[in-house]
Amino acid sequence: MEAVGVFDVVLAVGLFAVAGYALFGRSRVHAAAMFLVFGVLLAVSWAWLHAPDVAIAEAVLGAGVTGVLVMNAVTATPEPPRALAGAGNRPGPWYGLLSGALAAVLAMALLGAVWQWQTVTGAGAVARGEMAATGVSHPVTAVLLDFRSYDTLLEIGVLAAAALGALALAPGGRLLPEPAPDTGPMGAMVRVVVPVLVLLLGWLLVAGSTRPGGAFQAGALLTGAVLMIYLAGLGPRRSMERWVRPVLLAGLAAFLLLAAVSAALAGGWLVLGEGWAGGVILGLEAVLMLSIGATLAVLLVLMDRINAAAGDRV
Known part of the structure; x- marks a missing residue:
């Protein structure tokens, strides 16, 4: 067996093994940790399949942000003893049989879709033939925003609805408390790292028109920068909180404004003219980056605040 084949087999077996442990492991913390490992392996798989855009998104969103939310959720409350976990609430044998049958049907449907995909041609060629009209040269950006x-x-x-709904759960109606800023190593590190992250997310945003990158990847980096500022107790908290809701809605508002303008100028909703499509897509991605980054940061900060408030009550 060739080296490439060996790596494929090892990666596939690792994915199934980690997924199985995450689903059937008896410890919630271990299952959450395996979910993080699964996200990393899945990102490696996408990179191995020459899909860097999906690999980056999976690494920062699937394994990173979602993993943090899952780990925070399972550690927020103590795990019940194994003897009491699920006592009197265990599913019967028919539950397992029905679940297995549904999983088998889903697996067959996916295999059938993959098999049919091998015979479907033409969509990719049509998309590549229309790339010049989008004003960008990267196919993923053209597909997502045109x-x-x-x-x-x-x-x-x-995303905007989820973030606004989560804000309603903020303890005391405040999203950001006013802690004393960290003057130690943590604060010093944040002051150095955050400007570097801002430069990197700017590069990812602009690079998205010609190579892997774009609003979602840059927005995830923006989330990381905001969380570092939050954890270090830095930044003007009241000003940041005042601008949270407008920034959350900015991406949706920009999209709807673009739809109205394009309907008036180009004769159709979100129909972009060839001469100005590239600049519009880049500007829209910049606004979307702010909204995506703010949304993910709000969800993570609120999870931390709610868990802290629950711990204080206990």
Whole structure:
């Protein structure tokens, strides 16, 4: 067996083994840790399949942000003893049989879709033939913000609704407390690292029009920078909190404004003219980066605040 084949087999076996442990492990903390490992392996898999955009998104969003939320959720409350966990609430044998049957049907449907995909041709060629009209040269950015812009608009709407709903749960109605700033190593590190992250996210944002990158990846880095500032107790908290809701809605508002303008100028909703599509896409991605970064940061900060408030009550 060739070296490439060996790596493929090892990666596939590792994915199934880690996923199985995450689903059937008896400890919530161990299952959450395996979820993080699964996200890393999945990012490696996408990179191995020459899909760097998906690999970056999986690493920072799937394994990173989602992993933090899962780990925070499972450690927020103590795990019950094994003898009491699920006592009197164990599913019967039919539950396992039905779950296995549904999983088998889903697996067959996925295999059938993959098999049919090998015979479907033409969509990729059509997309590549229309790339020049989008004003960007990277196909992923062109698909997300031009060919498939309605889907992206709805995704941004879901993110904005989730963040605004989460803000309603803020303890005491405040998102950000006013702690004393960290004057030790943590504060010094944040003051050095955050400007570097800002430069890197700016590069990722601009690079998205010609290579892997874009609003989602840059927004995830922005989330990391905001969380570092939050943990170090830095930044003007009241000013930041005052601008949270406008920034959360900025991406959705920019998308809807673009839809209205394009309907008036180009004769269709989110139909971008060839002469100005590139600049509009880059500007829209900049606004989306701010909204995505703010949304993810709000969810993580609120999770930390809610857990801290619950611990104080206990």
